[in-house]
Amino acid sequence: MAARSEDPVYKTDALIAEDIDAYLEQHQHKSMLRFITCGSVDDGKSTLIGRLLYDSKMIFEDQLAALEADSKRVGTQGQNIDFALLVDGLAAEREQGITIDVAYRFFSTEKRKFIVADTPGHEQYTRNMVTGASTADLAVILIDARKGVLVQTRRHSYLAHLIGIRNIVLAVNKMDLVDYSRERFDEIVADYRAFAESIGIEGFVPIPISGLAGDNIATKSQTTPWYEGPTLIDHLETVEVDLADTREKPFRMAVQWVNRPNLDFRGFSGQIAAGTVRPGDQVRVLPSGKVSRIERIVTFSGDLDKAVAGQSVTLTFSDEIDCSRGDVIAAAEDPPQAADQFEATLVWMAEEALVPGRSYWLKLGTRTVSATVQPPKYQVNVNSMDRLAAKTLDLNAIGVAEIHTDRDMVFEPYKADGEAAPNTALGGFILIDKMSNGTVAAGMLNFALRRSQNVHRQALAIDKPTRSALKNQTPKVLWFTGLSGAGKSTVANLVEQRLVRMNRHTFLLDGDNIRHGLNKDLGFEESDRIENIRRVGEVAKLMADAGLIVLTAFISPFRAERDMVRAMLDEGEFVEVFVDTPLEVAEERDVKGLYKKAREGKLKNFTGIDSPYEPPEDPDIRIDTTELSPEEAADMIVAKLIP
Template sequence: MDDLATAAALPDAEDIRAYLAAQSGKTLLRFLTCGSVDDGKSTLIGRLLYDTKLIFEDQLAALESDSRKHGTVGTDIDFALLVDGLEAEREQGITIDVAYRFFATDKRKFIVADTPGHEQYTRNMATGASTADLAIVLVDARAGVLRQTRRHSIIAAMLGIRNIVLAVNKIDLVDYAEDVFEQIVEDYRGFAADLGFQSIVPIPMSARFGDNVTGRSDRMPWYKGPVLLSHLETVEVERDAAARPLRFPVQYVSRPNLDFRGFAGTVAAGRVAAGDEVVVAKSGKRSRVARIVTQDGDLEEAVEGQAVTLVLEDEIEVSRGNMLVAPDARPHVADQFAANVVWFDEHAMIPGRSYILRTEVDQTSATVSELKYRVNVNNFAHEAAKSLELNEVGVCNLSLQAPIAFDRFADDRTTGGFILIDRLTNATVGAGMILHPLRRAENIHWQALDVDKGSRAALKHQKPVVLWFTGLSGSGKSTIANLLEKKLHVAGRHTYLLDGDNVRHGLNRDLGFTEEDRVENIRRVAEVARLMADAGLMVFVSFISPFRAERRMARDLMGEGEFVEIFVDTPFEECARRDPKGLYARALKGEIKNFTGVDSPYEPPEAAEVHLETLNRTPEEMVEAIEAWLREQGYC
């Protein structure tokens, strides 16, 4: 009988189909909760899930148990624990990672991102905001609008979010006071007036007790606006990606046999049908879509969000990192653009330093050519700055090693966004939203030259190379480089020596010794060395060049095998003892600031081609060692 009762309770196939059809017809809203620390973001999401009856009995039992162990609200259920899943989060009572939750009501489906409030986890907030249509900005009614409230609002605006719910939470702790609520709303609207939000809906609430979350509170008769859930169910957002021009980033070229060549990816925007004309974004070559292939068979049409493989009628080159696009609405293709940048790393963003830029489509080396201004998160003012520190926001010009295809972020959040990656640690250090290509990039083109580097080098009967000498001040770099150039010059080689001190008398005379100036110093010298190598010369560069990132940038500028790093390894104590220019003595007394090895770091090479340990060796012996290495490698 029990089996019969169970079977009778199960829904039949028709009920399941009807349920799935009803779900598929609902719209989807992606939103996030953000704001300052301990404003109640996780508690609010937990309350939403609880009040909408989306917590199973076993989850509720576990939540009650966890509340007794980790809870922060006495004997009550701590709804924050539903989404604060990491042990560290539960122990500290904070959100660290981004927690995503799906839930649905009779009117709509939702994906909510619970993002951390701590400044050190701002990158996680940006991650959650990157796909959201709406942001719930929580404010503790006792504290009002704080610095992190402003920062998160600015980032939300930069990431294309146009609908805001200003959730004035913990209103119960100020006795449900209307004047407190109105003052916070006034403060926030004044701050956000220039952020471009389409709607700001303020709601007084208590996430802990459920006031104005899913039902109207009788404790605030003065409030006449919507409750949170009803607003989320009815708010209109602009998400018609299928109406935008086609953007199909090529993620993989499928060539299982000689008879098939397809381009796999996910439709980022727009739609594509068999027979449609498409254009390769970078080359401008045209073709038509012959087939739209999926694992379940061919399709007549694919729309935004679908992963498919496109087969073209013509054999044209389309590699990973390119895009197939609509012929009448092409993206920009440029190697310079302006962008909003949010900085995530403890090491400051410095103009001139090389990073890896990665988009949805492509990847290339990039430098911040200019920091135009920093955005003050308190009043949205534009401030002059030489660098961006952790969690700061700024507008920058970026220069790329190779052109990429992109849209303005305002037009397409998928193809208009990027991240910056540290070349050495592979850590994500920043996120950017492209504003527009730089006009200078459209006016500058490579001029084809008949005499190239190979012909110049052949005339000199030598192989171009940049020998990059790095080490502490007083290590002997210039002495060794000068002696080596002398010997190779006598041997008939065409050479040039770029010395750190000498270059600062002319090309770099406007630069000091701050970290920002050191980065620019190396960038300029690396560009000059590249031009000299292009002329077919053997170039000797003798610079402290203390940072690995800049030496890596210099290496990437050169051709294959043209950059040779020579580490002149002399201990700090020996350099200070030699002190040929009297600089160590002054630096140790505090008379010189930002001196490498004293109050500015030196990052030794990790895999230099030539490593010279100088103690108990003469400069002549080290020159002989370099010459031997150069002969073995075919440079002379």
């Protein structure tokens, strides 16, 4: 062994191992910067990222060989390598020469590690840009020097600022195509500065570059002797991204998981969103408001004496208090707010437009609640910054609207007064379609509505069980749904008669009758139909609280609204009765002549003709009126309701 230790080759291997260990140690402690590239289509975003990967030597030899082959195949002219192909991974992207999806790439320099998101430039993919920007610390706004500031440049800049990105780089690209003109560069910077100031961007760093030629990317270019600022990589390596402001805020942690491996341990796991916590600190669990003290800060590596923003930990309390997923653990002396009505800014991301009044899932932090969006107060024209009147929001639209949730949410304004960094953890949310489970919007909470703070529920001495006991019955809401002419009202009327003969206390809410009074101000547009059902649901809930068996006969064409009413009521209280009648059979009956008018175009938005009906997927009771008479159907419903 002694002889081998003196072997020069053996020593070289040891030195190499030491160098690798030293490199890995240095790399592990580098700071991380997340940034996005955005701007209009063909401004050179993918090419720029490819150049950054190439200049930082993050491309292996086999990748480089494949890249050169792909560049020849797609017919790249005037260069050996098409750097955009490093990032454009989808076949459609390579065929069209555009970015569609968000592409994330990692690279590193001696000073810092980077994760960069290449976001699409086309307007139809703006939602993908929002996804990439949601976790970014810096935005590189690219501008084609030939085209100048475009609508999509303004849109992406507005969104980056709206989301709270404080560090903006204005990369004026393709300077080689304008002969590295200082006058053209200054003109573009002046135009962008005027727009930036109008939307509240306080500062940005302009850099003249050529992603293709590599000018001012990693090294200073001799072609722009008039430019005295940093190269792009120099700026990315040195820009300050400090978590100190987050750590100096009051303590906040949303509970992601209740950790209960055995009867002797109960902890609450999550990532600290803001502030610092130590054993012995007094904390408050929201929205319940219960107070306790931190007993331990548990991690996989052992207990900690202190934990700060960004760390994932498990906290244990000195007291046994109720705390579950979605709750927020906060500094007891400075807790966040809780409310159920807000003003919010929405970026609509779905092909299907916003339906005011429809119930969506709202996910904020680790809590998911049911929420409805009111008609927008206004929509923002990102080109002129004008506030436009709007009844809904279409794909990529940005607007401000009120949001109502079915329970209190713990929140903080996304952009609080006097704070530079946004409160993403408790101020940013997404809306999810209840039927498709697709994300339809990203949102930022502005503030709680005053009425949500000033209007409180009054505790009543007489409750639902007391009223139900007086009537000797269990409250129910029998929700009859089906096409017009299916026989809903007929069957519901027969069911009520049978229940009354059994000394049950009932009330029948019929769709036509309600529209003569409570809902006579509503039409038959989709949003009006939703509001019609919401109001009826609220009335049915009040009647069920009174201990009644409520019967409702409404087309109620949308599953989301029927589910909304089900969510208003106690478990098992909502009974969905699907009066299943084929369209052709209902149309043959046409007692009121409505189908004929709809077919002639005299009656718009008629369910089954030019407005959809979404049949229940798993109704509590299904009635096939082609097989059962109304009397037989009524008998079957009563038998299932009261065995």
